[in-house]
Amino acid sequence: MAHRPFSVFTQRDLDRIEPLSRLTPAQRFEMKVVSTVLPFRVNQYVIDELIDWSQVPDDPIFQLTFPQRGMLTDAHFDRIAALYQAGADKAEIEAAAHDIRLELNPHPADQMEMNMPRDAAGNRLEGIQHKYRETVLFFPSQGQTCHSYCTFCFRWAQFVGDKALRIAASEARMLHDYLRHHDEVTDLLFTGGDPMVMKTKHLQGYLEPLLAADFDHIQTIRIGTKALSFWPHRFLGADDADDLIRLLERMVKAGKHVALMAHYNHWRELETPAARAAIQRIRATGAVIRAQGPLIAHINDDPAVWARMWQTQVSLGIVPYYFFVERDTGARNYFEVPLARAWQIYREAMQQVSGLARTARGPSMSASPGKVEVQGVAEIAGEKVFVLRFIQGRNPDWVQRPFFARYDEQATWLHHLKPAFGEEKWFWEDEYAALREAKLAIADEGVSLAA
Ligand code: SF4
Numbered sequence: 001m002a003h004r005p006f007s008v009f010t011q012r013d014l015d016r017i018e019p020l021s022r023l024t025p026a027q028r029f030e031m032k033v034v035s036t037v038l039p040f041r042v043n044q045y046v047i048d049e050l051i052d053w054s055q056v057p058d059d060p061i062f063q064l065t066f067p068q069r070g071m072l073t074d075a076h077f078d079r080i081a082a083l084y085q086a087g088a089d090k091a092e093i094e095a096a097a098h099d100i101r102l103e104l105n106p107h108p109a110d111q112m113e114m115n116m117p118r119d120a121a122g123n124r125l126e127g128i129q130h131k132y133r134e135t136v137l138f139f140p141s142q143g144q145t146c147h148s149y150c151t152f153c154f155r156w157a158q159f160v161g162d163k164a165l166r167i168a169a170s171e172a173r174m175l176h177d178y179l180r181h182h183d184e185v186t187d188l189l190f191t192g193g194d195p196m197v198m199k200t201k202h203l204q205g206y207l208e209p210l211l212a213a214d215f216d217h218i219q220t221i222r223i224g225t226k227a228l229s230f231w232p233h234r235f236l237g238a239d240d241a242d243d244l245i246r247l248l249e250r251m252v253k254a255g256k257h258v259a260l261m262a263h264y265n266h267w268r269e270l271e272t273p274a275a276r277a278a279i280q281r282i283r284a285t286g287a288v289i290r291a292q293g294p295l296i297a298h299i300n301d302d303p304a305v306w307a308r309m310w311q312t313q314v315s316l317g318i319v320p321y322y323f324f325v326e327r328d329t330g331a332r333n334y335f336e337v338p339l340a341r342a343w344q345i346y347r348e349a350m351q352q353v354s355g356l357a358r359t360a361r362g363p364s365m366s367a368s369p370g371k372v373e374v375q376g377v378a379e380i381a382g383e384k385v386f387v388l389r390f391i392q393g394r395n396p397d398w399v400q401r402p403f404f405a406r407y408d409e410q411a412t413w414l415h416h417l418k419p420a421f422g423e424e425k426w427f428w429e430d431e432y433a434a435l436r437e438a439k440l441a442i443a444d445e446g447v448s449l450a451a
Contacts, residue, residue, distance in 0.1 A: 014031055045232075211256070264293050291309075291321055390428075
């Protein structure tokens with residue numbers, strides 16, 4: 001496949017994106033305002049091959065990548081718009097944008113306080129999250145950006161620029177030391193941003209040492225990525241694509257289960273020749289591709305979209321894995337779908353596909369106590385309820401225990417729900433509160449030790 005250079009646009013370049021010229025000046029101004037607060041980045045491949053410009057603004061990939069007016073509340077939008085209209089300087093506009101971001105729950109589900117481990121001296125191990133016993137998440141600093149940004153991204157708050165190789169080397173040492181001392185960990189999830197924005201030589205610095213005998217307990221290496229959608233040429237024509245393919249092969253040959261946790265939102269992302277060639281090339285290494293993505297209003301809140309996406313994935317050898325509920329952060333007012341509707345969409349999509357495409361779990365909320373799945377709506381002893389269960393829990397003992405919430409047609413997240421049958425608390429609530437308090441106390445101690 002012909003080599004294609006990577007070319008990207010950010011907020012500064014809105015006026016240079018040729019197809020946007022068909023929008024009105026008012027629409028372009030709205031984009032400028034929204035992208036002042038929330039990150040915006042799109043590349044030429046997405047513009048040329050994924051967006052159907054004849055359908056804009058309703059086109060799902062346009063909604064997925066371009067800022068939309070409804071993503072900010074009127075008050076937030078008007079505040080930034082007024083500053084532009086008054087000719088305010090850059091610093092003033094950025095200060096207002098910063099204030100607004102703080103109001104958007106930038107780190108949902110207690111990620112900062114509860115998931116970051118500390119060393120013996122109480123220092124936070126930046127870049128590592130260890131929430132569930134057997135799985136460690138690692139955020140390499142050079143992987144904290146993406147080939148394009150999703151408008152609904154729940155990690156929107158952590159996009160930072162690339163960092164020096166020196167920092168990467170010390171990060172790799174910290175990760176390896178941590179894993180060496182935690183033999184209960186079987187799974188490492190490399191995540192971001194998108195670790196596939198990194199050069200292969202950097203990825204190799206983190207991953208290749210894990211093939212040594214002292215990391216035999218790390219059985220599975222997962223890499224979270226949206227590159228298969230946003231920049232499949234990463235696996236095809238990029239300078240170091242061949243090195244990346246060989247690295248994946250070596251890891252598989254060394255006995256690791258290597259899984260690309262591919263983020264997909266719409267079947268259209270799977271249709272281009274480059275996307276299909278990249279999928280084939282990765283599968284030929286022996287790595288598995290598992291697909292996951294959230295249910296998002298304006299993009300994929302339609303059972304037919306999910307059914308076609310899952311069937312296409314299966315036909316390409318990808319395993320459908322998760323159907324997430326949009327997190328309670330960022331522009332969620334624009335994108336969220338009530339749990340009751342989410343379950344309906346999931347169910348109707350499942351009904352349309354064959355058995356091999358019914359492997360996606362969901363609708364699943366990645367909440368602070370754990371991953372909670374809505375299993376269904378039922379009527380029990382005269383009460384309409386949601387049937388819930390933990391797919392993952394801070395305490396492994398919670399996993400797979402069904403529990404029940406009062407039915408609420410508007411609820412969009414776990415914290416909107418109330419226990420059913422007149423119960424005052426969830427079965428896990430006291431234990432979770434104690435775990436949380438203990439973690440936060442350690443966090444406070446860490447702060448005072450560091451001070
Ligand atoms: S690819 Fe993932 S991390 Fe990157 S913007 Fe999209 S949702 Fe966020």
